[in-house]
Amino acid sequence: VEERRRKDLESIAEMRSEIFNIDDADEMHSIEYDLDGDGKKDQITGRLWSRWGRILWSVQFADGKKFSSDTGCKRIGVLATKTNGFSDLVCDQDTVLRWNGSEYK
Numbered sequence: 001v002e003e004r005r006r007k008d009l010e011s012i013a014e015m016r017s018e019i020f021n022i023d024d025a026d027e028m029h030s031i032e033y034d035l036d037g038d039g040k041k042d043q044i045t046g047r048l049w050s051r052w053g054r055i056l057w058s059v060q061f062a063d064g065k066k067f068s069s070d071t072g073c074k075r076i077g078v079l080a081t082k083t084n085g086f087s088d089l090v091c092d093q094d095t096v097l098r099w100n101g102s103e104y105k
Contacts, residue, residue, distance in 0.1 A: 009090045011077030017055050020048035033078045035087045035099075036061060044089075046076060059104070067103055 013031045021027050027048065032041040040062030046055040054072030061067075073091035081088045086099035097104040 006093050008075070008093045009077075009079060009096070011079055011090055012087075014075055014077030014090075015044065015046050015055060015057075017048060017053050017074045020055075022048065022050050022053075025050060031076075031078065033087065034062075035059065035078065036063075037082075037085055037087075038062065044076060044078075069097075069104060071097070 013033050015029050015031055019029060025048075028045055030043050030045040032043050034040060035042040042062050043060045044057055045060065046057040048054070049056050049072050052072060054074055055076055056069070056072055057076050058066060058068040071091055075090070075092055077090045079088040079090050079096065081096075083098035084101055088099075089097040089104055091097055
């Protein structure tokens with residue numbers, strides 16, 4: 001019998017649920033990275049949904065646009081790949097979220 005573990009997709013920057021204090025519902029963390037290639041840092045912000053141990057996250061683009069996800073992740077990270085000029089994101093180990101022009105799906 002052979003056993004394999006799923007491997008994390010390699011990310012450029014990431015946030016993991018383990019960094020949060022489960023007793024602090026207001027704790028937030030963020031990652032700054034130029035997601036849209038405009039030369040300005042965008043911000044991925046997350047807070048822990050302690051009931052499920054998952055990060056509820058949103059993106060604040062430098063130009064003022066905001067995207068809030070309804071997908072909770074144990075890990076949210078920025079990938080080296082791009083779709084429609086925006087960096088792809090990884091949720092958990094290997095779920096790739098791509099920018100479709102108005103949201104990450």
